[in-house]
Amino acid sequence: MNIPQNLHYLKSHEWVNVEDNIATIGITDFAQDQLGDVVYVELPKVGKIVSSGETVAVVESVKTASDIYSPVSGEVLEVNSALENSPELLNESAYEKGWLFKVRLDTLSSELLDAAGYAAVAEAEG
Amino acid sequence: MKVLESLMRTPLHAKHLEKGGRMVPFGGWDMPVQYSGVMAEHLAVRSSVGVFDVSHMGEFCISGRGALEFLQFVTANDLSKLRVGRAQYNMLPNARGGLVDDVYVYRLNEFEYLMVVNASNIDKDFVHLSQLKAGFEATLENVSDQYALLAIQGPQAEATLQPHTHTDLSNKKKNDVFSLELFGKEVLLARTGYTGEDGFEIFCNPQDSHALWDALLEHGATPCGLGARDTLRLEAGFPLYGHEFSEDLNPLETHMAWAVKTGKEFYGKAALLERPLKHRLVGLELEGRGIPREGYRVLHNGKDIGYVSSGTMSPTFKKGIALAFLERNLVFGHDLEPGSSVQVEIRGQGVGARVVEPVFLSKSV
DSSP states (O other), X not given: OOOOTTOEEOTTSEEEEEETTEEEEEEOHHHHHHHOSEEEEEXXXXXXXXXXXXXXXXXXXXXXXXXXXXXXXXXXXXXXXXXXXXXXXXXXXXXXXXXXXXXXXXEEOTTOBOHHHHHHHHHHHO | OOOOSOOBOOTTHHHHHHTTOEEEEETTEEEEEESSOHHHHHHHHHHSOEEEEOTTSEEEEEESTTHHHHHHHHOSSOXXXXXXXXXXXXXXXXTTSSEEEEEEEEEEETTEEEEEEOGGGHHHHHHHHHHHOTTSSXXXXXXXXXXEEEEEESTTHHHHHGGGOSSOOTTOOTTBEEEEEETTEEEEEESOOSSSSOEEEEEEOGGGHHHHHHHHHHTTOEEEOHHHHHHHHHHTTOOOBTTTBOSSSOGGGSTTGGGOOTTSOOTTHHHHHHSOOOEXXXXXXXXXXXXXXXXXXXXXXXXXEEEEEEEEEETTTTEEEEEEEEESSTBTTBOOOTTOEXXXXXXXXXXXXXXXXXXXXXXXX
């Protein structure tokens, strides 16, 4: 299972990477594998103020729709518009080309896990 | 979470695990929803050939001098002209204008029929048919355990099987059923399926199922799971019991109403014909972005006019498609015509959709 050490995670399978006060958010490799072929992604509007724990995006596979929760609070700065026409990037590259959105960081969720903590969650669900 | 009730397994269960099938509970069975991925499996069936384990489906044998008479009584379609070696789509009406199940009936001999029923309805159907059997000179037997059932589907299905049987498949028509030797095994082969493609269903001895599965994969068939089975049937506009049919839904509100033959007598006929037609099953093609899902509401001029019974992202057409029950007589006493604009409510937003005939695939067989 691919769980990079440098990221933080929610137990609902989102990852977050913070650099220079900008948080980049996506879903984990485990999550994309469980979902199967991703065929549609609904992203937040740029400028939206999101709160940690809030549903901010939806990722849909052929079979189901999954809510994506924000691991941070702050203002949405950018969304990955490449996903509109190529949602399969989430399957191919969950931690890089498949990122979902970036937020100007206000606060981090208090429920973030490190890689080892998330590995235990994924292990239990897999 | 602990699974309290143990799931049933088809004879091919070990093969699914061996191939990396992702197993899910389905109608009491532990079945593969996918192997490599729903999209790839779906497209393999549309462009080449795929194989499905559908051994969870039930089979009943109805035999005896009164078999036809019994079947005519319990089904809505007319079996009187079905010749030996032919199969027919059919329905089991209940007493209140709905369906106990929708089924396929294969005539194997003059006095012997095989009925294939939905996996989750096996017990219910058997009880229902047993209760109606009194007075008919017919034997009803649940032979589900005697068969494994493989569906080989796609434009390359015939070419995949032909080198491995002495029987000429090229002159076998849709809905033909016949015995033959395939890969050295005695099987019953039917030119039927649930994908909208040409293909065959292979009824075989469970003991032969592993050898046949391996042989089909070795000769190029892609193993396919229930996920692709659902997207394929939806593109072809085939109804699924529990979605487009139920004990309460009226089959005359669907495009399968042709299978209800009012010229014959059958159990539940009066109740079926007395029910008012309130809805009509239509197809919807999403024009905006999003995926219609079962249960989503359909709006017309801001008014709630019905709901999605089955929906998905179509792997073939790369857009959202759905079957939906819409109210009748919406526009000046007329139904919404194909081409009409409606909206599907997705997470509180109305997304534009076009009403179409409930068959998306033009080449559907």
